[in-house]
Amino acid sequence: MSDTNGAAIVFENVSLAFDDKVILDEISFSLQPGHMKIVLGASGAGKSTILRLILGLLKPDAGKIWVNGTRVDELSEAELMPVRADLGMVFQESALFDSLTVRENVGYRLYEETRQPIDEVDKRVAEVLGFVGLGEFGDRMPSELSGGQRRRVAIARAITSRPKIVLYDEPTTGLDPITAVTIDDEIIKLRDLEHVTSIVVTHQLRDAFHIATHRAVNGNGNGEVRFEKAPPDDQEDTEFLMLRDGAVAFEGPAAELRNSRDPYLQSFLS
Helix, strand or coil, X not given: CCCCCCCCEEEEEEEEEECCEXXXXXXXXXXXXXXXXXXXXXXXXXXXXXXHHHHCCCCCCEEEEEECCEEXXXXXXXXXXXXXXXXXXXXXXXXXXXXXXXXXXXXXXXXXXXXXXXXHHHHHHHHHHHHCCCCCCCCCCHHHCCHHHHHHHHHHHHHCCCCCEXXXXXXXXXXXXXXXXXXXXXXXXXXXXXXXXEEEECCCHHHHHHHHHEEEEECCCCCCEEEEECCHHHHCCEEEEEEECCEEEEEECHHHHHCCCCHHHHHHHC
């Protein structure tokens, strides 16, 4: 095993093709604990494929992938289970269980897959629902929630088991701009206040730059969180990863991406 230098996620020359279509072509990047990568690219560029490879749902044709120090590209389904236990996943469509209450959805993994006492699980569920601003919604059914509330429940469910890494697949798609910012702010809170390592796959540029350039700060001891423009040094913790034709077209912070003179990047950002 090569030295991953304590990185949470490492891709080393990863390639994947479906028949003759190359999806990823020798992709390499690393993500440090507590940091974030925002993955951009045209439709079909391989953004969501990166998440599936991290989860072990796909195997690369070549290259190596490490998650929290464990090489995952050669693991069996059974061997992947402990790796996945440290991953939270927020899907584009929320993917909630319609027959379960909000509380049951959020606690599902702990109720079903651990032997934690019920009162401890209930306490953790209440904690994460409070964190995403839905403390009063535990007994509601998903059908009673707005689109933005469903996404926040999905985020709560993803973090209930305290995973070190959270993966977001198009978390604001289909939401109006005001609601989308509330989801962006939840993602920022997890990065800055919980120090969760994260990968955000999105094609929503406005949301991507909001997440990359803002930070969450605890209020004056009153439990409130405020969001503000992050100073340049803080913005370094979040990097963009731009994919083009299966390769990395750009990797770096928001300011560097905005100032790039590369014609492709300029056309994408416009």
